Amino acid sequence: MSTNPHGTITGNRGLQLEEPLIFEQGADGRSGVDLPEPPKVKSRLGGLERQGAIGLPGLSEPQAIRHYTRLSQKNYAIDAGMYPLGSCTMKHNPRLNEKLVRLGGLADLHPLQPVSTVQGALELIDTLAHWLKTLTGMPAVAMSPAAGAQGELCGVMAMKAAHDAKGNSKRVRILVPESAHGTNPATAAACGYQVEAIPADARGRVDLAALKARLGPDVAGIMITNPNTCGLFENDMIEIGRAVHAAGGFFYCDGANFNAIVGRVRPGDLGIDCMHINLHKTFSTPHGGGGPGSGPVVLSAALAPYAPLPWVVHGKDGFALVEQTEGTARSATGRLKAFHGQMGMFVRALAYMMSHGADGLRQAAGDAVLNANYVLARLSDVMSAPFPGPCMHEALFDDRFLNGSGVSTLDIAKAMIDEGFHPMTMYFPLVVHGAFLIEPTESESKASLDQFIAVMRGLAERVKKGDTDHFHQAPRYTPRRRLDETQAARKPVLRWRPPAPDKQAAE
Amino acid sequence: MADRKFSKDHEWIEVDGAVGTIGITDYAQGQLGDVVFVELPEPGRKLAKGDAAAVVESVKAASEVYTPVSGEVTAGNQAIVDDPAKVNAEAEGGAWFFKVKLADPGELGGLMDRTAYDAFLKTLA
Numbered sequence: 001m002s003t004n005p006h007g008t009i010t011g012n013r014g015l016q017l018e019e020p021l022i023f024e025q026g027a028d029g030r031s032g033v034d035l036p037e038p039p040k041v042k043s044r045l046g047g048l049e050r051q052g053a054i055g056l057p058g059l060s061e062p063q064a065i066r067h068y069t070r071l072s073q074k075n076y077a078i079d080a081g082m083y084p085l086g087s088c089t090m091k092h093n094p095r096l097n098e099k100l101v102r103l104g105g106l107a108d109l110h111p112l113q114p115v116s117t118v119q120g121a122l123e124l125i126d127t128l129a130h131w132l133k134t135l136t137g138m139p140a141v142a143m144s145p146a147a148g149a150q151g152e153l154c155g156v157m158a159m160k161a162a163h164d165a166k167g168n169s170k171r172v173r174i175l176v177p178e179s180a181h182g183t184n185p186a187t188a189a190a191c192g193y194q195v196e197a198i199p200a201d202a203r204g205r206v207d208l209a210a211l212k213a214r215l216g217p218d219v220a221g222i223m224i225t226n227p228n229t230c231g232l233f234e235n236d237m238i239e240i241g242r243a244v245h246a247a248g249g250f251f252y253c254d255g256a257n258f259n260a261i262v263g264r265v266r267p268g269d270l271g272i273d274c275m276h277i278n279l280h281k282t283f284s285t286p287h288g289g290g291g292p293g294s295g296p297v298v299l300s301a302a303l304a305p306y307a308p309l310p311w312v313v314h315g316k317d318g319f320a321l322v323e324q325t326e327g328t329a330r331s332a333t334g335r336l337k338a339f340h341g342q343m344g345m346f347v348r349a350l351a352y353m354m355s356h357g358a359d360g361l362r363q364a365a366g367d368a369v370l371n372a373n374y375v376l377a378r379l380s381d382v383m384s385a386p387f388p389g390p391c392m393h394e395a396l397f398d399d400r401f402l403n404g405s406g407v408s409t410l411d412i413a414k415a416m417i418d419e420g421f422h423p424m425t426m427y428f429p430l431v432v433h434g435a436f437l438i439e440p441t442e443s444e445s446k447a448s449l450d451q452f453i454a455v456m457r458g459l460a461e462r463v464k465k466g467d468t469d470h471f472h473q474a475p476r477y478t479p480r481r482r483l484d485e486t487q488a489a490r491k492p493v494l495r496w497r498p499p500a501p502d503k504q505a506a507e
Numbered sequence: 508m509a510d511r512k513f514s515k516d517h518e519w520i521e522v523d524g525a526v527g528t529i530g531i532t533d534y535a536q537g538q539l540g541d542v543v544f545v546e547l548p549e550p551g552r553k554l555a556k557g558d559a560a561a562v563v564e565s566v567k568a569a570s571e572v573y574t575p576v577s578g579e580v581t582a583g584n585q586a587i588v589d590d591p592a593k594v595n596a597e598a599e600g601g602a603w604f605f606k607v608k609l610a611d612p613g614e615l616g617g618l619m620d621r622t623a624y625d626a627f628l629k630t631l632a
Contacts (some may be wrong), residue, residue, distance in 0.1 A: 427567050485566045489543035490591060 005449045008084050009210055015283055016479060019070040019383050023496045026057025032064060032298050055498075074479055076422045086394065086439020086503035087259055087281040087368075094284055094363055097348035106347050111339040115321055122319035125340060128350045132277060132296055133362070136255075137268030140304035142297045143311070145343040148256055151276025151295025152223075157304035158274060158299060159221050160191055160481035161332035165306075171249070175208045179228035180432050181254050181289045193220060194330040203386040204230040204396075212243050219272075221250035226256045229429040230387060231394030231437070241271025250274070250303065259442075260281045260369055260393035262474060263362030273300040279342075283349035288388040294345035308333040310340060367442035368393040378453045382460035383461065386432045395439075399434025409434040411471035412459055414482060419455045511611050512615055513624035514575040516578045520598060522615065525577055528613055530603040531594070539565040542594040547583035547605050554578060554607065556614055563594065565580065578607035 011018040043049055059067070078090040101107065109121055119158055127143045142158075146149040156174070163171050177198040185195040197216065201207040206224065223246050226234040239251075244251045253267055255275035259282040261267075265273050278411035279294040280287035286292060299307055312325040321340070323445070356364060376385060376395035384400035399409050413423035425437035440449055462470055475482060517535035520527045535625070536542065539587045544564035554560050559571035583605045587593045593602040609615075621629060 028570060428569065458519035486543060489541075489564075 015073075017070050017073075018479070019067065019074075021496055022059065022064075022067055022499075023057045023367060025063060025067065026059055030058035030060050030063070032059070033060035035485070043207075054340060058427060068309060080181045081420060081422070082444055082452055083422050083461040084438045084440060084452065085422060086277075086327045086441050087426075088425065088439070090258070090282075091284060091288055092347075092443035093442040094352060094355070094426045097284065097351040100351040101344050101347040102360075106343075110351055111345070112341075112371055115319065119318050121343065122312050122321065124312075124350060125343075126319060126345055127294070127351070129312070130412065131350070131353050132298060133214075133444075135262055135266070136258075136275060136277070136298045137266030138272075138275070138298035139268075139289075139301050140299040140307060142307040143346070144308055144335070144339075145276065145295040145297055145406060146337050146342060147293030148276050148278040148281075148295040149183050149187065150293075151278075151297045152183055152252075152254065152348055153190065154297045154308055154333065155252050155274035155276060155299075155303075156187050156191045156221075156223075157308075157333050158194070158297075159252065160193075161306040162239075162250065162303055163220055165332070168220075168248070170217060173218050174220050175211065175214055175222040177222075177228070178212070179204060179206065179232075179234075180225040181229060182428075184223040184225065184252075184254055187505045198222075200230075200456050203230050204228070204431070205234050206240065208236045208239060208243075215243060215247035215249065217248065217485065219244075219247060219249045221252055223252040223254060225254035225257065226267075226270075227260045227392035227394075229390040229437075230431065231396050231439075232387060233261075235427060245271065254434040255298075256281055258360075260365055262365045263358060266363055267299070268300070273303050274298065279349040280344050284352045285345045285348045291346065292342050294342035296341070306332050310335070360415060364442045365393075368440075371440040371442060371444055372438070374446075374449055374452060374474075375440055375453060379456055382457050383436070394437055394439040396432065397438070399436075400434040401460060401470055402434065402463060405466070405469045406468045407463050409436060411474065412436070412463075414474040415459050415471050416455065418477050419459075421452060421455060512575070512618035512620060513609075513627075514573070514618055515627065516573045517576070518572060518575050520575050520615070520618065522612070524609055525612075526581060527607050527609055528576070529560075529572075529574060529576075529605055529607060530596055531572060533598045534622070536595050536598040539569045539570065539594075541565055542591040544569075545587050545591050545594065545604070546578045547585075547588060548582050549584055552580045554580065563591075563625065572604055574607060575618055576594065576607060577610040580605055580608070581608050582606040582616045 027033060027037055031148055062070045073192065078092060083090050103243045105120060106124075111117055115122065130142055132141050133139065142154055172194055173196055174193040175196050175198050178200045188195045196214065198211050199207045205228065211222070224234060224237070224240065226237060228234055241251045250270060250273040253270075253272040253275040255267065255277045258275075258277055259266070262282050274297055276295045276297045279296070280286045280291075285291060285294065309325065310321050313320050313322055353361065372393050372395045373390050376389050376391050379395070379397065380389070382401065385395040386396060386398045402408065402412070409426050413426055416423050424439075425435070428434055428437060440452070510523070513519050513532060516529075517532045518529055519532055520529045542563055542565050546562040548554065548560045551555065554574045554577060556574060558574055558611055560574040561572035563570050563572055576621045584603050585600050596602070
């Protein structure tokens with residue numbers, strides 16, 4: 001019998017139950033349902049039928065239920081506690097959204113129904129599009145992109161199509177500041193562009209002089225994340241837009257962090273040509289394993305003709321869907337996705353917008369920024385902030401406060417797990433060393449922020465006292481202790497294999 | 508070792524005849540932490556000085572390895588693909604990344620020698 005760290009007979013630790021893999025529990029002949037023997041039929045698979053046993057584990061119904069219930073209890077979730085990773089991963093999903101998306105008239109639709117039978121659904125897409133255009137101050141929006149990254153792809157494809165239409169084949173380069181999201185250079189490269197980094201200045205923002213020096217006839221456009229990944233507002237946006245347009249390029253804005261400015265700044269007023277909006281970040285749809293993404297892209301008049309299909313129009317017999325490119329309504333981009341976009345996310349996002357109203361959205365952005373600044377202000381004396389505040393929706397710290405302590409950013413994160421907190425984003429953005437990026441979001445109360453701050457202050461004091469062992473041993477209270485991340489990456493065990501037959505028994 | 512030169516991006520190059528062997532410095536592997544994955548350029552690929560030629564991934568981050576000289580890739584070091592830990596163990600020894608047939612040996616003049624690189628590292632602390 002193997003020993004276990006908790007000294008109990010079962011290996012369980014109170015309500016924390018040890019749970020073997022489902023394959024380790026399986027036994028032949030156990031099943032939750034009785035199925036008849038398959039009838040003997042002549043195989044028409046031409047020799048391609050399975051030769052060996054399929055190897056599914058055999059479990060009774062209560063065993064299977066307990067297995068997944070126990071696994072679910074090992075999860076950390078936004079419904080269980082604060083996520084300092086913030087909206088990138090998960091923020092509170094209001095239950096009203098969930099109630100509305102389950103209404104039969106919306107939940108039971110099929111995308112191939114005749115449009116005369118789905119007028120309400122098309123009106124919903126049209127209304128959400130109206131809100132998105134109004135909130136961003138942009139004339140057009142492509143609703144179909146399936147997630148933020150596909151939204152970026154959509155935007156850059158539209159930029160490329162617009163250049164191609166003008167015969168601008170020499171524009172081979174896209175400029176991406178260091179403070180942008182990592183997906184930005186990936187998107188530009190995926191569209192066949194060469195990517196050139198623009199450095200950040202000492203304020204953590206785009207170095208305007210360096211950017212202007214790089215503009216020229218070889219530049220197709222620029223991709224800027226605003227607020228940027230340091231949680232800072234890029235306050236030269238208008239000047240950047242003017243300079244890029246003067247050089248003949250397009251201005252892409254990564255709108256992932258729109259949640260910090262919605263209702264307060266209209267990106268269209270800053271001179272952008274396109275921006276994707278992550279509905280989960282700004283409009284509270286589920287994400288991070290909880291649901292699919294959705295990344296509508298707002299477009300300027302210059303790029304609107306290159307929007308992907310389909311789009312909703314007000315026809316003479318109600319709402320209609322443009323699914324073919326004909327006449328003036330041409331689309332160089334075609335379709336990015338089957339059907340109309342992530343309908344379930346559209347319903348939730350519109351429920352969030354309409355239940356909050358314009359004033360409520362504005363307040364949510366303000367509260368998100370206030371919460372982040374509260375964290376920044378309360379932790380700046382014990383941790384080290386690379387840039388002076390105020391910040392936007394994210395508070396950024398670096399690892400200077402750990403210098404010489406033998407404790408790393410990773411060690412702090414592990415110790416946070418023992419304190420019952422999911423760690424924040426670590427080692428990103430890359431422009432600061434050993435980054436801690438904390439986004440509390442608008443939905444955390446002052447009490448929950450105070451508890452989080454107390455934990456971080458306590459850990460920082462422990463570092464100061466030289467209690468490095470506490471950090472190197474962490475986490476102590478998890479079902480499994482610290483993983484060997486190096487070996488996990490170098491020699492990953494990717495699947496379960498049945499144990500080798502017992503040699504002694506065989507002999 | 509007299510022929511070994513260093514770049515500000517922490518690559519080293521050692522030239523033998525027309526072919527340069529390129530790797531990352533000991534300082535670079537220390538900054539990366541435990542290396543878990545390496546991707547090398549295919550032989551025959553033409554590189555311009557400063558191009559991203561290889562990828563090195565550690566438990567902390569993925570980084571690009573830039574070529575300090577222009578030229579055509581002649582070989583990659585399969586040993587570090589098979590066992591990325593070698594990059595940590597012998598960055599400036601057996602864990603070279605790739606070899607390049609130099610297009611312009613004059614480019615070497617813009618790189619640092621050991622003394623200059625060591626002095627450069629001191630400015631980063």
